[in-house]
Amino acid sequence: MASEPIDRLMADAEHAADMIRKAKDVLIVAHIDADGITSAAIASKTCERLGKEYNVLFANKMDSDTIHTINTTDKDTVWIVDLGSGYLSDYKRDRIVVSDHHVPDPKWRRGQLTLDSFQIIEHVNCHTYEMDGSTEACGATTTYLISKAIDQSNRDLAYLGVIGACGDLQDRNEYGLIGINRIALNDAIANGDVIAEKDLRLFGRASRPLVQFIQYSNDPNLDGLTDDSHACHEFFDDLGIPLTENNVSRKWLDLSPDEKQKVRDALKEHIRPCDEWILIGETYTLPRFPLSGGLRDAKEFATSLNSCGRYDDAPTGVKICFGEQSAMADAERNRAEHRKNISSALQYVKHNDLIHRRQFIQYFDAGDAIKDTVVGIVAGMILSTEGFNRMMPIIAFAKADDGVKVSARADRSLGERGLDLSIIMNRAAEIVGGYGGGHNVAAGATIPVDKEDQFLDIVEDMVASQLI
Ligand SMILES: [Mn+2]
Structure with a gap:
């Protein structure tokens, strides 16, 4: 058998x-x-x-x-x-x-x-x-x-x-x-x-003040609330939920079960019904980690570790995994630096109109203006930022020590339609003398300098053949 x-x-x-x-x-x-x-x-x-x-x-x-x-x-x-x-x-x-x-x-x-x-x-x-x-x-x-x-x-x-x-x-x-x-x-x-429980899956349950928690949500977009701090203040006001306690801003995990339920119900008015599973679903809380510090939520914990890795400080991440207090301050420094880098990189792409569109893909070349370890995140964020096209795979280039670092991202729905960027990055990179791989909607490659155009041609052909 x-x-x-x-x-x-x-x-x-x-x-x-x-x-x-x-x-x-x-x-x-x-x-x-x-x-x-x-x-x-x-x-x-x-x-x-x-x-x-x-x-x-x-x-x-x-x-x-x-x-x-x-x-x-x-x-x-x-x-x-x-x-x-x-x-x-x-x-x-x-x-x-x-x-x-x-x-x-x-x-x-x-x-x-x-x-x-x-x-x-x-x-x-x-x-x-x-x-x-x-x-x-x-x-x-x-x-x-x-x-x-x-x-x-x-x-x-x-x-x-x-x-x-x-x-x-x-x-x-x-x-x-x-x-x-x-x-x-x-x-x-x-x-x-x-603790696994059905709750809001927005980022920042443990660390973001309530208004920012709602305001910065982009997955899914909350109609009338995302990017509108004033509307978010009113939203909590209307529900009678105080934003601070003893002059300290409250976080999502500080709210009572009743308050949380009120917010969850009210937020459903701000999304398309088909996005409800993205907004409300299983969340993972780590009760042994302190309420403050952003390690009580599994996603936020992972974000702290990611910023350690990106700034060449992965060993600090291992210490954080085991709750070593001394490592937390180092992590906070990494995280602050990370936030700064990401937002200035996004601004850079926007202000310089870097995105070019072809028939089946869009791309930008960050040169050495964006660190090769964060260019993938920036590409992913562009897909979920208002004013950009999320239904086209995005390819981003950045200068790296050993050639050109390529990051490819696509909306999950394209993966469901058969797009597999892992295969595309792997084959296209191999053809131009590089290497690549990853997952269906998030993949990467490293290719030789000056092969970008040839690489894009191959990628575009492969994207078209997978999606048509
Ligand atoms: Mn992995």
């Missing part, structure tokens, strides 16, 4: 667990975003509890330097988390564990014709079992499965999986977290580390 995909994935996790248990020492290689940082936190705590010596190497992407380090490190085992699946045939050593959710390298195993060239790699990835790597599993929840297979007592790390999944926007789904992510969520709920 054929076993269920999830059983086969679990069996893979057991094999990977066995390799980590038998390791002498471990090099952990992790991506620098929230999902990668929580993955690294899970992997390092797991190694620490096993008494293994380990180092963590954070990488923005799997470039040739990182691959070289993996192939030549003197650690006897390498555990690659939240990246690495796309490069399986580049590893020239044994004893590698990969826990990832990105599209795996199709060349792997095909090129391994002799026993000599057959590397021992334990690869745990939902794609292998026809599960969706953009909704059903992230790096952190896949890494968590291995950690739990190593020792059931590692269940106390489940909350990190929930944060990682929210970091990769996998909660933006009618049913909240599903698949492998749901396994981690259920464990975290059982531990009392996470």
